[in-house]
Amino acid sequence: MQEDREIALGAESIAKGLELKVGQVEAVLGLLREGSTLPFIARYRKEITGGLDEVQIQQISQLAKTYAEFNQRREYILRSLRERELLTAELEAELAQAEDLAVLEDIFLPFKPKRRTRATVARERGLEPLALELLAQQQVKSIEQLAGRFVNSEAGVEKVEDALAGAGDIIAEIISEDSVIRGRLRSVFADSAVLTSSVVKKYKDKAEKYKDYFDWSEPAKRAPSHRLLAIYRGEREGLLRVRVRIDLERALQIISTLRLRKNCQYKDYLSITFADAYSRLIEPSLENELKADLKEEADKEAVTVFAQNLRELLLAAPLGSKRVLAIDPGIRTGCKVVMLSERGELLDNMVIYPDRKPESAAAKLRSWVERYAPAAVAVGNGTYGREAEKFVRGLKLEGVEVVLVSESGASIYSASEVARAEFPDYDLTVRGAVSIGRRLMDPLAELVKLEPKTIGVGQYQHDVDQRLLQEGLDSVVMSCVNAVGVELNTASKQLLTYVSGLGEKLAANIIAYRQQQGNFKSRAELLKVPRLGVKAFEQAAGFIRVSNSANPLDASAVHPESYPVVEQMAAEHKTTVSRLLADAELRGRIDINAYVSSTIGLPTLRDIMAELTRPGRDPREKFVAFAFDSKVESIADLQEGMLLPGIVTNVTKFGAFVDIGVHQDGLVHISQLADKYVRDPAEVVRVQQQVRVRVLEVDPKRKRIALSMKG
Numbered sequence: 001m002q003e004d005r006e007i008a009l010g011a012e013s014i015a016k017g018l019e020l021k022v023g024q025v026e027a028v029l030g031l032l033r034e035g036s037t038l039p040f041i042a043r044y045r046k047e048i049t050g051g052l053d054e055v056q057i058q059q060i061s062q063l064a065k066t067y068a069e070f071n072q073r074r075e076y077i078l079r080s081l082r083e084r085e086l087l088t089a090e091l092e093a094e095l096a097q098a099e100d101l102a103v104l105e106d107i108f109l110p111f112k113p114k115r116r117t118r119a120t121v122a123r124e125r126g127l128e129p130l131a132l133e134l135l136a137q138q139q140v141k142s143i144e145q146l147a148g149r150f151v152n153s154e155a156g157v158e159k160v161e162d163a164l165a166g167a168g169d170i171i172a173e174i175i176s177e178d179s180v181i182r183g184r185l186r187s188v189f190a191d192s193a194v195l196t197s198s199v200v201k202k203y204k205d206k207a208e209k210y211k212d213y214f215d216w217s218e219p220a221k222r223a224p225s226h227r228l229l230a231i232y233r234g235e236r237e238g239l240l241r242v243r244v245r246i247d248l249e250r251a252l253q254i255i256s257t258l259r260l261r262k263n264c265q266y267k268d269y270l271s272i273t274f275a276d277a278y279s280r281l282i283e284p285s286l287e288n289e290l291k292a293d294l295k296e297e298a299d300k301e302a303v304t305v306f307a308q309n310l311r312e313l314l315l316a317a318p319l320g321s322k323r324v325l326a327i328d329p330g331i332r333t334g335c336k337v338v339m340l341s342e343r344g345e346l347l348d349n350m351v352i353y354p355d356r357k358p359e360s361a362a363a364k365l366r367s368w369v370e371r372y373a374p375a376a377v378a379v380g381n382g383t384y385g386r387e388a389e390k391f392v393r394g395l396k397l398e399g400v401e402v403v404l405v406s407e408s409g410a411s412i413y414s415a416s417e418v419a420r421a422e423f424p425d426y427d428l429t430v431r432g433a434v435s436i437g438r439r440l441m442d443p444l445a446e447l448v449k450l451e452p453k454t455i456g457v458g459q460y461q462h463d464v465d466q467r468l469l470q471e472g473l474d475s476v477v478m479s480c481v482n483a484v485g486v487e488l489n490t491a492s493k494q495l496l497t498y499v500s501g502l503g504e505k506l507a508a509n510i511i512a513y514r515q516q517q518g519n520f521k522s523r524a525e526l527l528k529v530p531r532l533g534v535k536a537f538e539q540a541a542g543f544i545r546v547s548n549s550a551n552p553l554d555a556s557a558v559h560p561e562s563y564p565v566v567e568q569m570a571a572e573h574k575t576t577v578s579r580l581l582a583d584a585e586l587r588g589r590i591d592i593n594a595y596v597s598s599t600i601g602l603p604t605l606r607d608i609m610a611e612l613t614r615p616g617r618d619p620r621e622k623f624v625a626f627a628f629d630s631k632v633e634s635i636a637d638l639q640e641g642m643l644l645p646g647i648v649t650n651v652t653k654f655g656a657f658v659d660i661g662v663h664q665d666g667l668v669h670i671s672q673l674a675d676k677y678v679r680d681p682a683e684v685v686r687v688q689q690q691v692r693v694r695v696l697e698v699d700p701k702r703k704r705i706a707l708s709m710k711g
Helices: 002-018 022-033 038-044 054-083 089-097 101-111 118-124 128-136 143-148 160-176 179-192 208-213 225-236 248-259 267-314 358-372 385-394 410-414 417-422 428-441 443-447 466-484 493-497 504-517 524-528 534-543 560-572 577-582 584-588 602-613
Strands: 194-199 215-219 240-245 324-328 335-340 346-352 376-380 401-405 643-652 655-659 666-669 690-699 704-708
Touching: 002 022, 002 054, 022 038, 022 054, 038 054, 038 466, 038 534, 054 089, 054 101, 089 101, 101 179, 118 128, 118 160, 128 143, 128 160, 128 267, 143 160, 160 179, 160 267, 179 248, 179 267, 194 208, 194 225, 208 215, 208 225, 225 240, 225 267, 240 267, 248 267, 267 443, 267 466, 267 643, 324 358, 324 428, 335 358, 335 428, 346 358, 346 428, 358 385, 376 385, 376 428, 385 401, 401 428, 410 417, 410 428, 417 428, 428 443, 443 466, 493 504, 504 524, 524 534, 534 560, 560 577, 560 602, 577 584, 584 602, 666 690
Parallel strands: 324 376, 376 401, 666 704
Antiparallel strands: 194 215, 194 240, 324 335, 335 346, 643 655, 643 690, 655 666, 690 704
């Protein structure tokens, strides 16, 4: 009963925070408890959730987790207080009313088991009654008379000053643990704290990269995430000293207003004690708390930026199932060349030396083009990439696209266990060239083989909470994989791992089954895979494609649970499912309202009709070839004012990085992204977007290029 009540309260709280209906939240939480995944709920349970999208469902999931952790902490606190016989009805009610973790911890703070403190020592010396009398401010006796009663040499209190000092330590601790004072000061910190950073003088020479922050100051709540993460990195490296503070007089005024009575004869003493409480106990605690909160928010924003960029990269337009000749450029050891089939299989490999043996290299490439008829040549964009691209373009291979492809992470893949398992008889260079070619054919299928954070499309990804980063990026990869769909008979284990409901073990079992039994003949055959049960099938089936199945719906995003309604449509119109898929005029005669039932509603029926129109449709854009300016190959070729084509490689909160083909990305600062004010660069540009930029400034020594997209 208690658990049900907490779930209900949690649903109400989440619904209020996200401005959703309580029923929608309860429906999502129920589906999540049953083991449903976010992609499945968003795509196939629209009637139950009221049409919530994947982002909203993820927000509900995250808030539910936070709420559960909050309740676990509250239960721990209650249990701790009960075991030590400290829990009163008033305290229990106060804990029950707490709505956030900070308030909960403030209430618990006075009762929290502590290490030995100055106040602890003073209490052991019998000075707590004195502290309480002074704090009560009854003004019966002079402070000296009051303290004199507690002088006790045996207890280590030799004189009045010792008694007052010990009592002050106790008062300071009481004040520092006052939940009302902490709450009021916390609000001031959040609203008006100032973030400052300064260089640690003895490391000034080593801290040159943080020069902008040697004497920095700004309102903490307005500090952008990228600046916070840079400053915190400098602090972590011991090169910067970072503080987050509020005005001292304002802080002391708040404490005095709450705890100091008018005309108190102990005013001077208590004011000094309050100042000690603030500077020694409260300020460091609230400063660390706010710094942690700022870091958490900066981490979340950085992960969001990374996730947005990763999504664009994963969903980049694929060349498709076409033969590709791929080149991993190199000078000393030559260019590694591979030929890939329409399915990405390695057909052939060789090494050419365009710089030293141009005639031989040209002859070999022409021979391959004639023999294998590739649709495109993929050239890695690393060292010697532009030169290799120029060489291939110079061959004027008719009907063959030449595309420069990002090598980011290719070297990591080529040395990985995944690559060794795929190509045990080939070295790193061949594997790297294969990866470059496959990225052109299908970026998503190839990039899922890498740890998302190694792809390099974020900001300060090594500084953020790595658990948060991993969860965020894994979620994006899963979303992208399921949005596109996976061909069951060609998908790698890595790609299958991200399919809704599968995971690494079931993906491995699917690959093993495919190797032993041959290609899957239908979706239903998935149920023969060891350990793949009904629930996993339910979650995965709609995102799996089986192109050679006897049932044409197996190649679409129509879920098997909806096959009966499609078959009913076909039967009532005296046709077959295959004909229904092929005949637009026939589909136009179907009134989907006639098929609404207790188990299927209009949202699902609309999705089914859309899918019948374009079964298994790929949501990604159509591939468009791109070429850099042939006159610009290095940073030395750049001149201010040049207009150049470029590809957006990374989007951050302060601008966008653009590859203009000189082995060094240029920065379009947020102020140069458009002729209007831009709040968020992601509103204007996205990773892999083709743009035209103007060169503003070039600094070859520091390898910095300033660009503009303004008209």
